Amino acid sequence: MPTPTKGPRLGGGPAHERLMLANLAAALFEHKRITTTVTKAKRLKPYAERLVTFAKRGDLSSRRRVLGLISDKGIVHELFTDIAGAVANRDGGYTRITKIGNRKGDNAPMAVIELVLEPVSPKQAVVAEATAAAKKDAEKAAPAAEEAAPVAEEEVVEAEAPETEAEAPEAEAAETEEAPAAEEKK
Helix, strand or coil: CCCCCCCCCCCCCHHHHHHHHHHHHHHHHHHCEEEEEHHHHHHHHHHHHHHHHHHHHCCHHHHHHHHHHCCCHHHHHHHHHHHHHHCCCCCCCCEEEEEEEECCCCCCEEEEEEECCCCCCHHHHHHHHHHHHHHHHHHHHHHHHHHHHHHHHHHHHHHHCCCCCCHHHHHHHHHHHHHHHHHHHC
16 A cells, blocks of 8 residues: 655554554545545555555455455445445546545535546547547558459559540549548558
8 A cells, every 4th residue: 555654644653554544544445435634545545545456456365455455344344345336447547536525513625525437528538539430441441442453453544545535624623632532441
């Protein structure tokens, strides 16, 4: 797990900080979102994301490492089955911190830390879809280019024959249609 920082801890020694982060992470995985101070939320974020990364691996050694930190088997099971499945296609950023203002009693800055269980952003999905479409068009253009080569030979044969005024514009139109297709390949 991340090494505790030097200097002041979150209200105690390093052992107390480790226990506090483990309890906060367990509450986060159980309830999917918790309200805490901004400082605790910022310290919890890398800790919780590392546990989610272990859960995504899903092997026995990862489960045992997480069980060494979070003692509730039910929460660990939920982490490895539900949460890991929900974030399987996400490369990182499993948590989100939103500041909500100050606490009434002591005016401490508060924040909500929550798991990001939504699918990857629509913008990334659109980019992936456009990339797939471009690849598909390139595959379609390759056979079209092979078909265009015999057509070019036919045009040469027609060019040798005497042309009428009606055939000349059609040949020019065919050449202009092939030019953009060649540019798209590059």
